[in-house]
Amino acid sequence: MKLLIKNGTIVTASDIYKGDIYSENGIIKEIATNIEYTADEIIDAGGKYVVPGGVDVHTHLNLDVGFARANDDFYTGTVAAACGGTTSIVDHMGFGPKGCDLKDQVNVYHGYADKNAVIDYSFHGVVQHVDEGILQEMKTIVEEEGIPSFKIYMTYDYRVNDVEAFKVLEALKELGGITTVHPENHEIVNYFREKFINEGKVAPIYHALSRPERCESEAINRMIDLAYMAGDAPLYIVHLTNKDGLKHIKRAQRRGQKVFSETCIQYLLLDIDRYNGPNNEGLKYIMSPPLRDKRNQGALWQGIRDGSIQVVATDHCPFSFNKDKQRGKDDFTKCPNGAPGIEERIPLMFSEGVMKGRISINKFVEVCSTNPAKIFGLYPKKGAIQVGSDADIVIIDPDKEVKLSKDMLHENVDYTAYEGFELKGYPIYTIARGEIIVKDNEFVGKKGYGEFIKRVKNYY
Structure with missing residues (x-):
């Protein structure tokens, strides 16, 4: 297909200029x-912003947690992503059977996504136990499968200990890959969970109180030190929520460590008071780490502005409020963790960030598209508007006013965490590899159009 976008205000992570973009066979051929x-x-984009398609590097589609499954699969989830202005994702694979090898989940997730995803996608590897076989297999996954990033967890059933984390950091550094980590102090979290349950404190607010900020920041600091001892192994902190954790990250970055950080839209816009809503509404916001005291939000926005937080993602993991989340109505520990957000990220960051003056429009592009593409080996194929890049483009109408509601969204879940947010500016076109797949909030693409992306290593 030959596509011409005329008269738009083209925005990249570094530039703003008026111009036209011509693409052919999915690739940008000329900008003038x-x-x-x-x-x-x-497409006449006069008066509109033309930006690189969003890159969400933290999603959980098809996630099976044993007693519940995320409501979005690779079809419904990527349709929602596209309607919100995201044109590629890197999904965090869930845990497989106990003792399985790394390739097991890669194969499972290819089965989930192939012929279903409507936008391009990749996966992060997942490490649920560490032995010599797993460390050796990483080489195959990085070099043959094109998956140079792996996630480790410091909590949950398949958490790794410090020595295992250190071995993963060393192995991925040698392979030119990057370790991503969910940082929380498992033992302290479990102590508080058991204490509250024994005391009859079972309401949603106790989910947040059982996972205090220092449980996260302590684990962040520990992982930073382990990465330093592993020869400055590249480290990516997922879903940062609080200013104390950010202080540790900034200190590491100042001394030259390769430490990258991501926050999520919910931690920028929602706070701990949500857990006290009537009719168990707080169950909607049970996620880990939890929402924090509002005082953290200013520090996170500042971290985005000064570059110490490089990425804004979603941790999209939707469970229905009226069914799945109700498991926790009498005991917060029974509620599946996660919330939707894959569709709301770009509109919220544009309206709450750019239009309210919290960040520049260039910073918006940087943290929502360009940086995640660079850190995870997608750039310049993704995250850029330049000749030779994929024609993954979003057109935003800065004058379009929208009141967010579940009824207008495409996520396969019965609520949005952002019900009632009034937005100024909204995507009106989403273009993936030169094809219009969303127009005026209507999905017009094709199931299975998305392709798996073999990512490159060592771009950062």
């Missing part, structure tokens, strides 16, 4: 002030 080619489709 006035292009007059014949095309199959011509």
